Amino acid sequence: MRQNPARRAALLDAAIEVLAREGARGLTFRAVDVEAQVPNGTASNYFDNRDDMLTQIGYRFYERVEPDPGVLAAGLEGPRDRAKVTQLMHDLVDRISRFRSGYLALLELRLEATRRPELRRLLTERIRADVDANIRYHTESGLPGDATTVVLLYLALNWLIVERLTLPDVFPEDRIHDLVTDVVDRILPGPDHSG
Incomplete structure (x- = not known):
């Protein structure tokens, strides 16, 4: 080889x-x-x-969608509030959406993983590690919310990306920005309920 x-x-x-x-x-x-x-x-x-x-x-x-260290560092600049989380979520949705073919290929891999144990093991390990890393980054950086907030954002925004890339007329492009903001506003506790 x-x-x-x-x-x-x-x-x-x-x-x-x-x-x-x-x-x-x-x-x-x-x-x-x-x-x-x-x-x-x-x-x-x-x-x-x-x-x-x-x-x-x-x-x-996963090599190609790994965020640039500068993006992660920028996430720690300024106030760590709901606006910062919203900005990070917009950056995430845009970064993943720009690699349309990669995300569509990942969806195909997920389907194949239902029939291929080695692929299922790889994707399970990698996605679990990503979720854990996102939780660690979020909580250690002092952003508002907790581990459940991160998981709910992950679930909601992943499906929004699926819709954006596979059926873009369900939620037209000019609505994506507002939808990401609304997802954060609805999932992340307000200032008087921060976790």
Whole structure:
């Protein structure tokens, strides 16, 4: 199996695009080679089998959506209040939405995980670690709310992102900003109830 990290990343980025566009049935080594514009057979040199490729796509998605350390540092600047949480949630929804193909590929991976134990294990571990990291960041930074606040924001905004990227006419784009603000306002306790 080949070990060129840049080529592997390019193949995984191509695989994300194929998975988002064609679904799991369309994800073949050949389709990835075509998308990556590499010689036929290249992807099969980098991945043991289709399951290995699906698992590696899961890792690559999370590499690409990891927030920049500057974004995390900026979240700690200024007052740590409901307005700051709202700003962070807008940033999150926009950052994930900009990587549309990645999020759609993740949805395909989640469906595949119902049939592939190794992929289910990977996604469960990774998503649980993300939720835990978000809870830690939120509570240790002194932002208002508690662990339940973070979980509820995670659940509500993830589904808003799903709607935004799969059925954009359900909630038109000009409503997304207000909806994110409303989600935070309704989930996060007010100043007199901060947790």
